[in-house]
Amino acid sequence: MSETTRDWTQGGDRLVFQQCSACHHTFYFHRSFCPTCGDASPIALPSKGQGTVYASTLVQRAPSDEFRAIVPYRIVLVDMAEGFRVMGHAHPSLAIGDVAICTIETIAGRPLPFFNAHVTADTTKELHAS
Numbered sequence: 001m002s003e004t005t006r007d008w009t010q011g012g013d014r015l016v017f018q019q020c021s022a023c024h025h026t027f028y029f030h031r032s033f034c035p036t037c038g039d040a041s042p043i044a045l046p047s048k049g050q051g052t053v054y055a056s057t058l059v060q061r062a063p064s065d066e067f068r069a070i071v072p073y074r075i076v077l078v079d080m081a082e083g084f085r086v087m088g089h090a091h092p093s094l095a096i097g098d099v100a101i102c103t104i105e106t107i108a109g110r111p112l113p114f115f116n117a118h119v120t121a122d123t124t125k126e127l128h129a130s
């Protein structure tokens with residue numbers, strides 16, 4: 001496993017998905033076989049970290065003391081550009097349909113995927129123009 005194909009759950013600094021060598025299906029929940037066709041040689045690929053928010057919720061009642069300390073916080077499901085869906089924490093302003101970028105941040109004392117609004121070159125110009 002190289003540094004670029006080490007998922008955040010394995011101590012890496014990015015999302016790493018899998019793609020089937022036979023049918024090219026992409027998936028995130030790591031398996032030793034393709035959930036679509038059963039092929040036993042999926043490959044691991046680093047995600048570019050960009051996706052579109054599919055669902056969003058604001059958590060008011062946290063599942064543990066660590067997360068209770070940071071309520072309310074936003075949780076999103078994001079459809080990644082590579083074709084898989086993943087869950088993560090998010091900036092409170094992020095909404096369904098927004099383009100978002102994933103980084104791995106320390107949240108409630110542990111590394112977790114965090115999505116923030118994708119700032120394009122055009123957006124940057126607008127910010128600097130005002």
Ligand SMILES: [Zn+2]
Pocket residue numbers: 020021022023024025034035036037038039
């Ligand atoms: Zn397959």
